[in-house]
Amino acid sequence: MKTKQQVVSEFRRSEIISAARTIFARGGFNAGIMDEIAREAGVAKGTLYLYFKNKTEIYKAVLDHDMRELKESTIERLDAATGLKNKIRAFMLARLERARVNREFFRIMDSDSRSLSYTRSQYRDWLREPVLQLAAALEMAAAKGEIRRLDPEKTAWMIVDMTRGTIQRSLLASTDAQPARDAEFLLDFIWAALQPPPPSRKR
Amino acid sequence: MKTKQQVVSEFRRSEIISAARTIFARGGFNAGIMDEIAREAGVAKGTLYLYFKNKTEIYKAVLDHDMRELKESTIERLDAATGLKNKIRAFMLARLERARVNREFFRIMDSDSRSLSYTRSQYRDWLREPVLQLAAALEMAAAKGEIRRLDPEKTAWMIVDMTRGTIQRSLLASTDAQPARDAEFLLDFIWAALQPPPPSRKR
Amino acid sequence: MKTKQQVVSEFRRSEIISAARTIFARGGFNAGIMDEIAREAGVAKGTLYLYFKNKTEIYKAVLDHDMRELKESTIERLDAATGLKNKIRAFMLARLERARVNREFFRIMDSDSRSLSYTRSQYRDWLREPVLQLAAALEMAAAKGEIRRLDPEKTAWMIVDMTRGTIQRSLLASTDAQPARDAEFLLDFIWAALQPPPPSRKR
Amino acid sequence: MKTKQQVVSEFRRSEIISAARTIFARGGFNAGIMDEIAREAGVAKGTLYLYFKNKTEIYKAVLDHDMRELKESTIERLDAATGLKNKIRAFMLARLERARVNREFFRIMDSDSRSLSYTRSQYRDWLREPVLQLAAALEMAAAKGEIRRLDPEKTAWMIVDMTRGTIQRSLLASTDAQPARDAEFLLDFIWAALQPPPPSRKR
DNA sequence: AATGAATGAGTGTTCATTCAT
DNA sequence: AATGAATGAACACTCATTCAT
Numbered sequence: 001m002k003t004k005q006q007v008v009s010e011f012r013r014s015e016i017i018s019a020a021r022t023i024f025a026r027g028g029f030n031a032g033i034m035d036e037i038a039r040e041a042g043v044a045k046g047t048l049y050l051y052f053k054n055k056t057e058i059y060k061a062v063l064d065h066d067m068r069e070l071k072e073s074t075i076e077r078l079d080a081a082t083g084l085k086n087k088i089r090a091f092m093l094a095r096l097e098r099a100r101v102n103r104e105f106f107r108i109m110d111s112d113s114r115s116l117s118y119t120r121s122q123y124r125d126w127l128r129e130p131v132l133q134l135a136a137a138l139e140m141a142a143a144k145g146e147i148r149r150l151d152p153e154k155t156a157w158m159i160v161d162m163t164r165g166t167i168q169r170s171l172l173a174s175t176d177a178q179p180a181r182d183a184e185f186l187l188d189f190i191w192a193a194l195q196p197p198p199p200s201r202k203r
Numbered sequence: 204m205k206t207k208q209q210v211v212s213e214f215r216r217s218e219i220i221s222a223a224r225t226i227f228a229r230g231g232f233n234a235g236i237m238d239e240i241a242r243e244a245g246v247a248k249g250t251l252y253l254y255f256k257n258k259t260e261i262y263k264a265v266l267d268h269d270m271r272e273l274k275e276s277t278i279e280r281l282d283a284a285t286g287l288k289n290k291i292r293a294f295m296l297a298r299l300e301r302a303r304v305n306r307e308f309f310r311i312m313d314s315d316s317r318s319l320s321y322t323r324s325q326y327r328d329w330l331r332e333p334v335l336q337l338a339a340a341l342e343m344a345a346a347k348g349e350i351r352r353l354d355p356e357k358t359a360w361m362i363v364d365m366t367r368g369t370i371q372r373s374l375l376a377s378t379d380a381q382p383a384r385d386a387e388f389l390l391d392f393i394w395a396a397l398q399p400p401p402p403s404r405k406r
Numbered sequence: 407m408k409t410k411q412q413v414v415s416e417f418r419r420s421e422i423i424s425a426a427r428t429i430f431a432r433g434g435f436n437a438g439i440m441d442e443i444a445r446e447a448g449v450a451k452g453t454l455y456l457y458f459k460n461k462t463e464i465y466k467a468v469l470d471h472d473m474r475e476l477k478e479s480t481i482e483r484l485d486a487a488t489g490l491k492n493k494i495r496a497f498m499l500a501r502l503e504r505a506r507v508n509r510e511f512f513r514i515m516d517s518d519s520r521s522l523s524y525t526r527s528q529y530r531d532w533l534r535e536p537v538l539q540l541a542a543a544l545e546m547a548a549a550k551g552e553i554r555r556l557d558p559e560k561t562a563w564m565i566v567d568m569t570r571g572t573i574q575r576s577l578l579a580s581t582d583a584q585p586a587r588d589a590e591f592l593l594d595f596i597w598a599a600l601q602p603p604p605p606s607r608k609r
Numbered sequence: 610m611k612t613k614q615q616v617v618s619e620f621r622r623s624e625i626i627s628a629a630r631t632i633f634a635r636g637g638f639n640a641g642i643m644d645e646i647a648r649e650a651g652v653a654k655g656t657l658y659l660y661f662k663n664k665t666e667i668y669k670a671v672l673d674h675d676m677r678e679l680k681e682s683t684i685e686r687l688d689a690a691t692g693l694k695n696k697i698r699a700f701m702l703a704r705l706e707r708a709r710v711n712r713e714f715f716r717i718m719d720s721d722s723r724s725l726s727y728t729r730s731q732y733r734d735w736l737r738e739p740v741l742q743l744a745a746a747l748e749m750a751a752a753k754g755e756i757r758r759l760d761p762e763k764t765a766w767m768i769v770d771m772t773r774g775t776i777q778r779s780l781l782a783s784t785d786a787q788p789a790r791d792a793e794f795l796l797d798f799i800w801a802a803l804q805p806p807p808p809s810r811k812r
Numbered sequence: 813a814a815t816g817a818a819t820g821a822g823t824g825t826t827c828a829t830t831c832a833t
Numbered sequence: 834a835a836t837g838a839a840t841g842a843a844c845a846c847t848c849a850t851t852c853a854t
Contacts, residue, residue, distance in 0.1 A: 009838090030233040034824060044840045046826080055824065124375065148395075154388060161368030162361050169360065172327065185357060192351075193396035211813095237849060247815040249851080258849065415834095436639045440828060450836040452830080461828065530781065554801075560794060567774025568767050575766065578733065591763060598757075599802035617817090643845060653819045655847080664845065 013051050013061075016041045021062045025104035028111055029059055066105040067126040070098055074130040084141040089187050091134050092163045096179035099167040110168055131156045138194075147194040155194075162186050216254050216264075219244045224265045228307035231314055232262060269308040270329040273301055277333040287344040292390050294337050295366050299382035302370040313371055334359045341397075350397035358397075365389050419457050419467075422447045427468045431510035434517055435465060472511040473532040476504055480536040490547040495593050497540050498569045502585035505573040516574050537562045544600075553600040561600075568592050622660050622670075625650045630671045634713035637720055638668055675714040676735040679707055683739040693750040698796050700743050701772045705788035708776040719777055740765045747803075756803040764803075771795050 002010075019040035023033055034055060038045040052058045074094040081090035099106045109123060131153070138152040166186065170177035205213075222243035226236055237258060241248040255261045277297040284293035302309045312326060334356070341355040369389065373380040408416075425447035429439050440461060444451040458464045480500040487496035505512045515529060537559070544558040572592065576583040611619075628649035632642055643664060647654040661667045683703040690699035708715045718732060740762070747761040775795065779786035 005838090012838095030823095045824090046840055046842095047838080049825070050838070150392065151388070155392070157368060157372065158365050158389075158392060161364045165360060165364030165367070169327075185354070186361075189353065189358070189361060189396045192398065193392045195395065198401055208813095241816095248849090249815050249817095250813080252850070253813070411834095444837095451828090452836050452838095453834080455829070456834070530778075556798065557794070561798070563774060563778065564771050564795075564798060567770045570774070571766060571770030591760070592767075595759065595764070595767060595802045598804065599798045601801065604807055614817095621817095639844095647820095654845090655819055656817080658846070659817070 009051075012041075012043070012047070016043070016048060016051055016058065017061050017065055020058045021066070021104045021108070024059060024062060025107040029055075062105075062108070063122070066102060067123070070095065070105075071126055071130055073098065075133065078130060078133055078137075084137055084146060085187070085191060087134065087137045088159060088190060089183055091130065091159065092183045092186055093179055095163050096167060096170075096177065096182055099170065100177045100179060103171060106167055107171060110171060127160065131160060134159065141194075145196065148196040150194070159186075159190060162190070212254075215246070215250075217268075219246070219251060219254055219261065220264050220268055223261045224269070224307050224311070227262060227265060228310040232258075265308075265311070266325070269305060270326070273298070273308075274329055274333055276301065278336060281333060281336055281340075287340055287349060288390070288394060290337065290340045291362060291393060292386055294333065294362065295386045295389055296382055298366050299370060299380065299385055302373065303380045303382060306374060309370055310374060313374060330363060334363060337362065344397075348399060351399040353397070362389075362393060365393070415457075418447075418449070418453070420471075422449070422454060422457055422464065423467050423471055426464045427472070427510050427514070430465060430468060431513040435461075468511075468514070469528070469532075472508060473529070476501070476511075477532055477536055479504065481539060484536060484539055484543075490543055490552060491593070491597060493540065493543045494565060494596060495589055497536065497565065498589045498592055499585055501569050502573060502583065502588055505576065506583045506585055509577060512573055513577055516577060533566060537566060540565065547600075551602060554602040556600070565592075565596060568596070618660075621650075621652070621656070625652070625657060625660055625667065626670050626674055629667045630675070630713050630717070633668060633671060634716040638664075671714075671717070672731070675711060676732070679704065679714075680735055680739055682707065684742060687739060687742055687746075693746055693755060694796065694800060696743065696746045697768060697799060698792055700739065700768065701792045701795055702788055704772050705776060705779075705786065705791055708779065709786045709788055712780060715776055716780060719780060736769065740769060743768065750803075754805065757805040759803070768795075768799060771799070 016037065019042075020037045022040055023036045027033065034045055034048060037058065038048055041048075048058065052061060074091060077090040077094045078087055081087045135152040135156040138147070138150075138155055141147045142149050142152065163186065166182050167177075170182070219240065222245075223240045225243055226239045230236065237248055237251060240261065241251055244251075251261065255264060277294060280293040280297045281290055284290045338355040338359040341350070341353070341358055344350045345352050345355065366389065369385050370380075373385070422443065426443045428446055429442045433439065440451055440454060443464065444454055447454075454464065458467060480497060483496040483500045484493055487493045541558040541562040544553070544556075544561055547553045548555050548558065569592065572588050573583075576588070625646065628651075629646045631649055632645045636642065643654055643657060646667065647657055650657075657667065661670060683700060686699040686703045687696055690696045744761040744765040747756070747759070747764055750756045751758050751761065772795065775791050776786075779791070
């Protein structure tokens with residue numbers, strides 16, 4: 001069972017991560033930020049260094065936290081869905097909906113990175129697992145003849161690309177995102193692309 | 204007619220832009236860079252300020268230059284192509300090929316940005332014009348019944364998204380990009396998605 | 407009679423002093439040290455402040471403790487010795503031997519100091535009493551004609567200087583110090599310097 | 610021939626060294642010092658970093674400069690002097706007089722050091738050369754029978770120890786140092802210690 | 813026009829000290 | 834009495850920008 005100390009400590013950690021997400025989303029990785037994170041988290045600057053070794057570690061902690069969350073919720077929904085079409089929808093919805101809940105995180109992903117040699121490529125790694133699952137589902141459906149034969153991994157990445165683009169556009173827009181509607185539009189497009197050619201069309 | 208002065212001056216400007224592109228691609232917008240740009244451009248640091256007001260202006264100049272180039276070459280090829288399928292191919296190839304020639308620029312686009320409140324959204328603006336032309340082509344084709352009815356702008360953006368994703372992945376990969384092959388893969392996918400439902404499919 | 411409380415309290419104090427000596431000898435007065443002292447003493451950082459007002463006080467306590475010890479043992483041996491030669495030897499041996507037992511303290515003395523405006527001059531004060539006793543012995547011997555007339559205090563300080571130099575060199579050396587041998591070398595030198603001129607030498 | 614640039618640059622460097630000496634003598638190596646050195650040198654903080662890589666380098670530059678000066682003047686005077694007695698006097702006077710001219714430097718030497726793992730032992734290295742020359746002179750005199758046989762290096766270090774002690778005491782004293790008088794006192798003491806035993810003393 | 817030495821505001825990080833438990 | 838989490842002042846160093854030459 002957790003001691004009170006542990007509870008407090010975990011609370012602090014997550015407060016700091018939360019504050020850092022806000023601040024990083026505001027201005028990228030650079031720029032006098034430790035002060036702001038501390039203020040936002042309601043602690044003194046020195047306290048940050050009790051919980052994290054340095055600025056980079058805080059940054060990583062934010063990404064790790066949010067990316068893990070995204071990855072896990074994606075996989076969960078992917079597993080729960082049955083049938084390829086539902087799986088594709090689940091995959092896209094997982095991301096579109098998280099983007100609405102946690103705009104700040106997607107804003108961070110959308111902007112900075114090279115600052116740390118971390119990120120953009122790391123981002124791909126976090127993505128990889130759900131993408132590979134999606135690819136597997138595509139492959140299986142192709143084997144069953146439900147969809148036409150296409151490189152399943154490339155296809156999965158295209159689904160990612162379209163979802164990401166949609167999210168980015170929604171972050172720039174002032175109007176509220178509409179995950180369900182966006183998902184259906186994408187799904188319609190993708191599903192059509194995947195259809196096997198009508199057998200009799202040849203002739 | 205240009206004076207010799209002007210020629211020299213323009214040459215300097217473009218030397219600086221070229222140097223800055225290299226340096227920015229290396230390390231993002233931040234981090235002790237003015238010195239490096241100056242060295243790379245073969246001028247003294249103070250000289251940079253004769254040609255540009257400050258670091259941000261240099262950064263913008265790089266993006267403006269390369270984005271204009273990208274935009275213009277895209278539009279040119281788009282205009283030259285006849286038929287929707289060729290136009291889509293032209294649009295994608297314009298980007299895929301530039302990404303091979305000017306990796307540094309796409310690397311910049313792929314990484315940093317929030318550092319200046321410029322970029323990602325600015326990027327969209329630069330994109331908009333060719334995208335709208337592509338959308339117009341889609342709309343026209345839909346009117347003629349060559350493809351099914353889909354929101355043309357959204358569809359055009361999806362083409363952009365997939366192209367961009369493909370480019371990003373090729374930047375991360377160690378192997379050489381293959382614009383033509385990539386374009387065909389995308390085109391196959393997109394073209395299938397755009398097909399009107401076979402009239403007889405109903406029954 | 408001491409209460410159990412007092413005994414515990416004194417024990418803690420001396421544990422802390424002992425830990426502090428080790429740490430100060432390691433790195434001088436500055437640099438993240440309170441944590442280390444606490445760990446070395448096996449108490450929490452806050453506890454240090456129950457026993458000492460601040461870092462400087464701990465530092466002083468170390469010096470006070472060790473200097474008092476040095477002073478007292480010096481005076482003791484000085485008193486116990488009879489005859490000037492033996493007194494000089496006793497004086498030097500007291501220091502040379504302590505330097506072997508308590509290298510850490512001499513290392514502290516040998517290095518830092520200005521850090522606190524304390525020390526080097528304070529050091530002189532602690533030294534003064536035994537030095538004055540040595541000077542008194544020198545004066546008395548001079549009065550008896552056992553040695554020639556020389557400013558006794560200055561002479562005593564020179565004995566101190568040579569002893570100190572010898573100790574410092576032994577701290578830097580990797581080989582073990584040899585107090586007895588060193589003392590005899592110094593004594594031979596000093597004793598020769600103190601000899602009255604042979605009465606008949608004049609002529 | 611030196612360009613104006615070089616002259617200015619060398620002037621700056623030595624201004625900074627001079628300022629640093631003053632500041633270091635005031636407070637040891639630690640404590641917010643870069644600001645003070647800059648102010649004392651009449652330049653901006655950033656300028657310090659144009660001339661020196663970091664604080665440690667400035668510190669070393671001060672010591673290198675002053676120690677080289679001390680070493681060179683000592684060797685010079687040692688060479689110029691003829692006869693052992695004059696050489697010993699020259700050696701001591703070189704130091705005693707520099708200590709009067711450059712109190713700050715000797716104050717630095719007298720205090721801090723462990724802060725950088727540099728110094729105290731480095732100090733010995735700088736000293737070594739003149740000390741070895743002095744030792745050589747002692748050895749030669751012993752060979753000629755002018756003085757008695759004593760370990761020449763140890764003897765030379767004792768001369769150093771006494772000189773150093775004398776300087777330290779003069780730094781603490783409020784009255785002006787009197788190099789000539791101090792040197793004669795030391796010389797009298799040392800010279801007596803070095804005398805060969807009168808041949809007839811045996812009996 | 814061109815230079816590059818000089819500037820100094822701004823930042824991440826450390827560490828002696830405090831204080832609620 | 835004892836703890837150790839929290840504090841925040843202090844500090845070395847960087848780097849975009851200026852300006853005398």
